[in-house]
Amino acid sequence: MSKPNPTDRKYTNEHEWALDNHDGTITAGITDYAQELLTDIVFVELPEIGKKVRQFERLAVLESVKSVSDVYTPASGEVVAINQALADQPEIINKDAFGEGWIAKIKMADAAELNKLMDAAAYDLFIKEETQ
Amino acid sequence: MVAELQKNKLMMKKTPLYDRYLSLGAKIIDFGGWAMPVQYTNVIDEHHATRNKAGLFDICHMGEIEIKGPQAFDLLQWVLSRNLEKQKVGQMMLSVLTNEHGGIIDDLTAYRLATERYMVVTNAATKDKDLAWIMKQKVERNFRHVEINDMSDRIGKIDIQGPVAQNILQSMVSDGLALLPYYHAVEASVCGMPAIVSRSGYTGEDGFEIYTDACAVGKIWDDILKRGAAWGLKPCGLGARDTLRLEAGMMLYGHELDETIIPLEVPYGWVTNLEKDFVGAEFLRKQKEHGVTKSLVGFEMLGRGIARADYKVFKDGQEIGKVTSGTYAPTLDRAVGLAFVPASCKEPGTQIHIHIRERYVKARVVKLPFYKRSR
Structure with a gap:
């Protein structure tokens, strides 16, 4: 069973999370539910710092042994930091998707975009429906 | 989903x-x-x-076809690429089933269970067409003294x-x-x-x-x-x-093998005996004479990325082929794959690039298999 979804952040229906750092940036990653579906992640393609991204466009690519999956950005803006540790240890995402396994930090173009995302309770329900 | x-x-x-x-x-x-x-x-x-x-x-999904009777050997010797003359009772042989143009209908193993009784083990998705093909050859070649039974279920x-x-x-x-x-x-x-x-x-x-x-x-x-x-x-x-x-460098039907591929283009030359007569042998002899133009090779990634089936292969900026299988290889702890390239690029050490999303990632042709167990 996946870990509970923290209530301090917002969620997309593609299973990404966005944590508002209250300095105009968010930290983005994938949910524990998503890492469980992907299983053993063996490769992460990170965006370059400075890259401009638009909400729900591709931010990164995760590969398990069997599959290739896109990670979409929860908000528009500019990539200001990437989790370089994932390049050598992609399995960090499997171990700690909500913490050490973060993927990138994005300086938001429009903080109001976060209102389009689900809160933890809505996302809990969303997963429940998807698995039934 | x-x-x-x-x-x-x-x-x-x-x-x-x-x-x-x-x-x-x-x-x-x-x-x-x-x-x-x-x-x-x-x-x-x-x-x-x-x-x-x-x-x-x-x-259990794989197919098993029993072939028995006084002409069981003759039928199999005609439909399979391998020379079965020396196959003893109790021995199994890897072989390919080819069409008239030498195209691979399936790769399979034939078990000789008794002098006049064989079990042919096919891939799951190809079993029905294999069976139909073998039956058709039996009729066309007039092998009357052989019985074919689908035992798969x-x-x-x-x-x-x-x-x-x-x-x-x-x-x-x-x-x-x-x-x-x-x-x-x-x-x-x-x-x-x-x-x-x-x-x-x-x-x-x-x-x-x-x-x-x-x-x-x-x-x-x-x-x-x-x-x-x-x-x-x-x-x-x-x-x-x-x-x-x-x-282990083994091929998978539907990825490396299909009816447009002949055994001389993949590492199945060794199971193909062109000295004997079988379906497609004549065509394959001509192909061998003319020279085979493409070749299945193993490659390993040198740059960061995992090659996957259908990704394009490039050399010196030119598209030269296609990946058929690719993965992260857990025992080797690196990314490897199989690809069709022109025969001129098949030598181990040849530098190639794999097109992964927007990038061209460096790779190199290597000898197969990637992994061999120590005995």
């Missing part, structure tokens, strides 16, 4: 072990119309279990693979396994059930393929799981089967 899969599950064919792997928590995929386990825990753990201890695979098949496979299995089999040579089979009883056991497999490890009555396969599966636990045996899905076979 999940809901769609649930719906499809109802329509997919199921092996006699389906309920067992559901209760083991397997993740199910549609593999050529069959509901098969892709993994139980995770692919990497199952891969390592097979390399280091043992893995147990449900292979009546036979259950499981593979136990890995360095301790023999330790686990030997006490459960009536015949001694220690003396059974590679690519040989015995008719024996396994857990009291009549079965055929061969020392063979699709992983690059020592191991056995077990054929038994579809009703008995569950009991054998249960017994091997129970006895194997202490040896570190794990049930393994098709995910690990794929990474294991790829590391």
Whole structure:
């Protein structure tokens, strides 16, 4: 069973999370539910710092042994930091998707975009429906 | 997506072990119309279990065709690329089934169970067309004294693979396994059930393929799981089967092989005897004379990235071919793959690039297999 979804952040229906750092940036990653579906992640393609991204466009690519999956950005803006540790240890995402396994930090173009995302309770329900 | 899969599950064919792997928590995929386990825990753990201890695979989906009678040999000698003259009773042979143009209808193993009785083991998705093709050849060539029976629904098949496979299995089999040579089979009883056991497999490890009555396969599966636990045996899905076979440089029908591919373009020249007459032999002799223009090669990634099936291969800025299989290889801890390239680029060491999304990632042609077990 996946870990509970923290209530301090917002969620997309593609299973990404966005944590508002209250300095105009968010930290983005994938949910524990998503890492469980992907299983053993063996490769992460990170965006370059400075890259401009638009909400729900591709931010990164995760590969398990069997599959290739896109990670979409929860908000528009500019990539200001990437989790370089994932390049050598992609399995960090499997171990700690909500913490050490973060993927990138994005300086938001429009903080109001976060209102389009689900809160933890809505996302809990969303997963429940998807698995039934 | 999940809901769609649930719906499809109802329509997919199921092996006699389906309920067992559901209760083991397997993740199910549609593999050529069959509901098969892709993994139980995770692919990497199952891969390592097979390399280091043992893995147990449900292979009931594959096809078994019995061919018997005074002309059984003649028919097979005509439809298969391999020269079967020297095949002794108890020996199995890897071969390809070719059409008139030498195209590969299937790659399969032929077991000689008695002088006039064979069992041909086919891929799951190709079984029906193999059967139709063999029947057609029987009629066209007027082999009247041979009987062809599709046994696939009546036979259950499981593979136990890995360095301790023999330790686990030997006490459960009536015949001694220690003396059974590679690519040989015995008719024996396994857990009291009549079965055929061969020392063979699709992983690059020592191991056995077990054929038994579809009703008995569950009991054998249960017994091997129970006895194997202490040896570190794990049930393994098709995910690990794929990474294991790829590391061992083995081909997969539908990826490396299809009817547009001839055995001379892939590492199946050694199972193709152009001295004898068989369907497609004449065409293949001409092809050999003219020279074969493309070749299946192994490659390893030098840059960061994993090549996948259908990614394009480039050399010096020119597109030269296509990846047929690619993965992260757990035992090698690097990304490898198989690809078709022009014959002029097949030498190990040749530098190529694989087009991965927007990037051209460096790779190099290497000798197959990627992995060979130490004996």
